[in-house]
Amino acid sequence: MNNNSNALIYCNNASNPGYSDTVNCYNRSCVCFPPCSIPTPSIYKPYMEYQVAVPxxxxxxxxxxxxxxxxxxxxxxxxxxxxxxxxxxxxxxxxxxxxxxxxxxxxxxxxxxxxxxxxxxxxxxxxxxxxxxxxxxxxxxxxxxxxxxxxxxxxxxxxxxxxxxxxxxxxxxxxxxxxxxxxxxxxxxxxxxxxxxxxxxxxxxxxxxxxxxxxxxxxxxx
Structure with a gap:
C-alpha cells in the first residue's frame, strides 16, 4: 500500500471480527478491500438470463x-x-x-x-x-x-x-x-x-x- 495514500478503503480487522468500518488501513492489522464501483447484485433482478432444463x-x-x-x-x-x-x-x-x-x-x-x-x-x-x-x-x-x-x-x-x-x-x-x-x-x-x-x-x-x-x-x- 502507498504510505501517502489517503484513500479510504473497507477493512475487516483480523484480530477483532466485530471491527468493520471505512477507515485508513495503513499500519493496521486488517484485511483490506478497495471500494467497488460495481452495483450490488440483486437476486430479484439478475444480470443474466438463464435457460434451465429441470429434471x-x-x-x-x-x-x-x-x-x-x-x-x-x-x-x-x-x-x-x-x-x-x-x-x-x-x-x-x-x-x-x-x-x-x-x-x-x-x-x-x-x-x-x-x-x-x-x-x-x-x-x-x-x-x-x-x-x-x-x-x-x-x-x-x-x-x-x-x-x-x-x-x-x-x-x-x-x-x-x-x-x-x-x-x-x-x-x-x-x-x-x-x-x-x-x-x-x-x-x-x-x-x-x-x-x-x-x-x-x-x-x-x-x-x-x-x-x-x-x-x-x-x-x-x-
Whole structure:
C-alpha cells in the first residue's frame, strides 16, 4: 500500500471480527478491500438470463406429487419370503409412476429380488407408515394416494400378473434402480418386489425395500 495514500478503503480487522468500518488501513492489522464501483447484485433482478432444463423428479416434487417411503425389517428365509409394493387403489384418481427402488440391509445371506407388475401377492398386506412427500415446503403437506404395503415370512409365490425381471444381491450390498418414472400403473395396479434367499435356504434374515414415486392425476375429458 502507498504510505501517502489517503484513500479510504473497507477493512475487516483480523484480530477483532466485530471491527468493520471505512477507515485508513495503513499500519493496521486488517484485511483490506478497495471500494467497488460495481452495483450490488440483486437476486430479484439478475444480470443474466438463464435457460434451465429441470429434471422431471424435481418438477414433480415442486408440484407436490413426489413421495418417498420404505418398508423396514422385512423378515424372510428358512423357506419363507417377504415383499413390499406400491399399490394404486381403484379409487385413487391418479396414475402411479415408479421412479426409484432399492433393496438394502440384507446382512446374513445372498438374496433374490423378483420384480412383479400387477400381481396378487401371498398373505394379507400391512400398511407402511414410513412415507413422506419429498417437498416439505408446501402447506398443507400433500398426502399420497398410493399405498406402500408389505408382508413378512410369507409362504407361496405371487399369482398372476407379470414377473418383469429378477435381480440378485450379496450380503451387505444394496440393489438400486432409477426407473425415471417409466413404470406406470393405473388404478388397481401395483409394483411389487418379492424377496427370497433360495441359495441360502437355511438362513433367516431380513431386509429393507424403499421406493420413490410420483402420482399424476387422471384427467377426465368426457
Amino acid at each position: 422431471i423428479n424435481l418438477t414433480k416434487s415442486l408440484e407436490g406429487k413426489y413421495f418417498v417411503g420404505y418398508a423396514d425389517e422385512l423378515l424372510f428365509g428358512k423357506g419363507t419370503s417377504a415383499w413390499a409394493r406400491l399399490f394404486n387403489p381403484l379409487d385413487s384418481g391418479v396414475n402411479l409412476h415408479v421412479t426409484v427402488w432399492t433393496v438394502s440391509d440384507v446382512s446374513k445371506s445372498s438374496f433374490r429380488a423378483q420384480i412383479w407388475f400387477n400381481t396378487e401377492p401371498p398373505e394379507t398386506p400391512q400398511e407402511s407408515t414410513l412415507v413422506t412427500p419429498a417437498n416439505l415446503a408446501i402447506c398443507p403437506l400433500p398426502r399420497p394416494k398410493i399405498r406402500l404395503q408389505y408382508a413378512i415370512n410369507v409362504s407361496g409365490n405371487p399369482i398372476g400378473g407379470i414377473k418383469a425381471f429378477v435381480r440378485r444381491g450379496q450380503p451387505e450390498t444394496t440393489i438400486v434402480d432409477d426407473e425415471q418414472g417409466k413404470f406406470i400403473f393405473s388404478p388397481g395396479g401395483s409394483f411389487l418386489i418379492f424377496l427370497s434367499n433360495p441359495e441360502s435356504p437355511d438362513i433367516a434374515t431380513s431386509g429393507r425395500i424403499a421406493f420413490g414415486w410420483w402420482e399424476e392425476p387422471i384427467c377426465n375429458n368426457s
